Amino acid sequence: MIIPVKWSDEGVEMLDQRLLPTEEKWLTLKTYAEVADGITDMVVRGAPAIGVSAAYGIALGAKNFVGTNMTDFEDELEYICQTLGKTRPTAVNLFWAIARMKRTFQKAKEEGKSISEIKQVLIEDAKAIHEEDIESQRLIAKFGGELLDDNSTVLTHCNAGALATGGVWGTALGVVRGAVADGKKISVIADETRPYLQGARLTAWELLQDDIPVTLITDNMSGHVMKKGRVQAVVVGSDRIAANGDVANKIGTYMVAVLARQHGIPFYVAAPLSTVDLNCPTGEEIPIEERNIREITHIQQIQLAPEGIDVSNYAFDVTPNEFVTAIITEKGVARAPYTESLRKQFED
Amino acid sequence: MIIPVKWSDEGVEMLDQRLLPTEEKWLTLKTYAEVADGITDMVVRGAPAIGVSAAYGIALGAKNFVGTNMTDFEDELEYICQTLGKTRPTAVNLFWAIARMKRTFQKAKEEGKSISEIKQVLIEDAKAIHEEDIESQRLIAKFGGELLDDNSTVLTHCNAGALATGGVWGTALGVVRGAVADGKKISVIADETRPYLQGARLTAWELLQDDIPVTLITDNMSGHVMKKGRVQAVVVGSDRIAANGDVANKIGTYMVAVLARQHGIPFYVAAPLSTVDLNCPTGEEIPIEERNIREITHIQQIQLAPEGIDVSNYAFDVTPNEFVTAIITEKGVARAPYTESLRKQFED
Numbered sequence: 001m002i003i004p005v006k007w008s009d010e011g012v013e014m015l016d017q018r019l020l021p022t023e024e025k026w027l028t029l030k031t032y033a034e035v036a037d038g039i040t041d042m043v044v045r046g047a048p049a050i051g052v053s054a055a056y057g058i059a060l061g062a063k064n065f066v067g068t069n070m071t072d073f074e075d076e077l078e079y080i081c082q083t084l085g086k087t088r089p090t091a092v093n094l095f096w097a098i099a100r101m102k103r104t105f106q107k108a109k110e111e112g113k114s115i116s117e118i119k120q121v122l123i124e125d126a127k128a129i130h131e132e133d134i135e136s137q138r139l140i141a142k143f144g145g146e147l148l149d150d151n152s153t154v155l156t157h158c159n160a161g162a163l164a165t166g167g168v169w170g171t172a173l174g175v176v177r178g179a180v181a182d183g184k185k186i187s188v189i190a191d192e193t194r195p196y197l198q199g200a201r202l203t204a205w206e207l208l209q210d211d212i213p214v215t216l217i218t219d220n221m222s223g224h225v226m227k228k229g230r231v232q233a234v235v236v237g238s239d240r241i242a243a244n245g246d247v248a249n250k251i252g253t254y255m256v257a258v259l260a261r262q263h264g265i266p267f268y269v270a271a272p273l274s275t276v277d278l279n280c281p282t283g284e285e286i287p288i289e290e291r292n293i294r295e296i297t298h299i300q301q302i303q304l305a306p307e308g309i310d311v312s313n314y315a316f317d318v319t320p321n322e323f324v325t326a327i328i329t330e331k332g333v334a335r336a337p338y339t340e341s342l343r344k345q346f347e348d
Numbered sequence: 349m350i351i352p353v354k355w356s357d358e359g360v361e362m363l364d365q366r367l368l369p370t371e372e373k374w375l376t377l378k379t380y381a382e383v384a385d386g387i388t389d390m391v392v393r394g395a396p397a398i399g400v401s402a403a404y405g406i407a408l409g410a411k412n413f414v415g416t417n418m419t420d421f422e423d424e425l426e427y428i429c430q431t432l433g434k435t436r437p438t439a440v441n442l443f444w445a446i447a448r449m450k451r452t453f454q455k456a457k458e459e460g461k462s463i464s465e466i467k468q469v470l471i472e473d474a475k476a477i478h479e480e481d482i483e484s485q486r487l488i489a490k491f492g493g494e495l496l497d498d499n500s501t502v503l504t505h506c507n508a509g510a511l512a513t514g515g516v517w518g519t520a521l522g523v524v525r526g527a528v529a530d531g532k533k534i535s536v537i538a539d540e541t542r543p544y545l546q547g548a549r550l551t552a553w554e555l556l557q558d559d560i561p562v563t564l565i566t567d568n569m570s571g572h573v574m575k576k577g578r579v580q581a582v583v584v585g586s587d588r589i590a591a592n593g594d595v596a597n598k599i600g601t602y603m604v605a606v607l608a609r610q611h612g613i614p615f616y617v618a619a620p621l622s623t624v625d626l627n628c629p630t631g632e633e634i635p636i637e638e639r640n641i642r643e644i645t646h647i648q649q650i651q652l653a654p655e656g657i658d659v660s661n662y663a664f665d666v667t668p669n670e671f672v673t674a675i676i677t678e679k680g681v682a683r684a685p686y687t688e689s690l691r692k693q694f695e696d
Contacts, residue, residue, distance in 0.1 A: 218661075
């Protein structure tokens with residue numbers, strides 16, 4: 001059972017995903033600033049996992065506050081939230097978790113709780129966010145697993161597994177695990193997912209742990225394996241879903257979606273409602289992070305491209321809703337038109 | 349001016365493309381077996397360059413024959429051709445060059461030439477194949493360059509440049525160079541092209557040499573840059589074109605073609621007629637090479653995926669003719685229906 005981020009008396013424990021699959025090393029992050037760096041540097045990644053980590057980071061920052069003045073405490077919390085909010089722009093779960101922790105603080109303050117009590121309330125709420133995330137995935141696994149046929153192969157992009165979430169199930173891999181838990185025979189084709197290789201390093205590693213058959217391919221191979229009839233469904237996660245069902249996810253997802261439609265293969269997105277941003281009307285408004293070009297020009301110390309080359313390194317892309325067969329959340333399976341079906345899930 | 353393979357008194361000289369872009373090292377291959385290994389191990393790659401190299405390999409093998417008996421010489425040549433024919437299955441230029449060198453041998457033998465004279469004839473014909481290849485590219489550059497608009501950006505996949513051919517122009521990059529030679533301002537977006545990174549290592553390196561602006565992206569980014577309106581044309585090379593215009597090329601080409609059509613971007617294939625295989629009715633009959641999975645699981649000594657993972661490593665895919673806007677050869681610009689237009693080019 002994989003749980004990539006945990007609260008402990010020492011701080012926030014994170015499995016260092018940068019070292020997988022060759023090394024399993026846990027880090028203990030002892031300040032909120034270390035948690036922020038851990039998110040920026042991708043010690044932890046994946047929208048739900050980023051949300052859980054940010055909540056723990058706020059709880060940790062609050063716990064470490066040494067003053068006695070409530071205004072100072074509130075100022076410090078605001079600064080902590082700002083710092084964490086600058087780590088990764090695309091995953092909306094980050095902002096969702098920060099907003100929820102802020103509301104929890106306000107409520108506790110309004111209830112007249114002491115600084116010491118509020119610190120405890122924030123820790124409890126971060127743990128609750130984590131538990132709710134795992135429960136959401138269990139439901140995503142249940143609802144999504146029903147959509148997969150027995151003896152079918154699922155293509156997935158990036159890692160939307162336990163490692164990308166609070167743990168245990170995962171979102172896209174939760175759907176796979178849900179189908180397997182239902183007794184279905186499912187195999188997975190994992191895109192390696194350049195430049196950061198989350199598919200090769202993380203998805204492959206996770207599925208090997210669970211004995212779910214997995215075949216690794218390069219990203220540019222997914223069209224070919226679809227054309228050969230090797231894929232019966234595509235399931236991916238998401239970093240932010242707009243109100244109209246446009247889906248931001250790891251760069252390359254859009255290509256997979258277009259190819260899936262070309263081949264008549266269903267394209268499913270699995271994500272908790274905390275990934276759905278009703279304040280974002282369409283995918284056009286979702287900010288797309290651009291990352292350091294060294295992720296593309298080098299692997300560790302090995303230089304892959306000529307010195308001085310121009311590089312674009314978009315970390316995400318947006319798949320328009322017309323390519324999305326269904327969005328699977330903890331509330332069920334939403335289908336087009338998404339503006340209605342997603343809003344309804346929030347209201348249920 | 350890049351010429352990646354050359355004949356010399358010492359043997360066949362090859363620029364070791366495995367070491368680019370960080371090292372420019374020439375190897376002197378002194379036997380046909382070394383040339384065969386050079387093709388298999390991708391010291392040289394790219395369909396036209398493989399054809400030229402195979403011709404030189406046969407000439408070198410013939411030159412190194414030490415006997416005096418014509419039947420032994422013919423047997424040796426047959427064995428040389430078989431060895432070279434087993435190096436890479438998809439690039440038809442390999443088989444085209446072998447067949448032409450065999451015909452040249454037969455003709456010389458029938459003319460009553462001596463072993464020593466035939467050796468010279470084979471060297472001359474290999475050099476002619478090389479010169480004709482460069483001349484074909486010059487014409488491809490001319491015809492293709494006319495198709496590109498001024499101030500446009502071309503997306504290309506893999507390396508179909510001077511390095512992939514007998515040299516100087518290249519096929520896909522020949523089209524770019526042809527447009528630049530016409531005074532047009534052209535920039536290039538190069539897919540890095542996993543797993544062997546021909547785009548990052550070779551295309552980027554070639555274009556930097558020529559001061560043609562180039563931006564490197566990962567393969568999974570091409571859909572996103574098309575969606576952003578950054579691409580006005582796609583130009584790729586080919587390893588084999590079937591009689592009906594189906595195009596085998598580096599894995600990932602098919603995805604780019606589907607995405608190009610999705611975005612209304614023309615998709616051009618540039619290749620000499622030696623790449624067109626009229627004996628192959630459709631792309632279904634083109635053999636697709638599968639290579640060592642270590643190309644995907646490792647970069648040099650760095651392990652990218654977990655131990656024991658299943659991997660598919662298709663080196664090529666087939667783009668159906670319906671996605672191909674035009675095929676540019678040394679005879680001009682062929683358009684659908686390709687069965688007629690390609691056959692006509694052979695007859696012209």
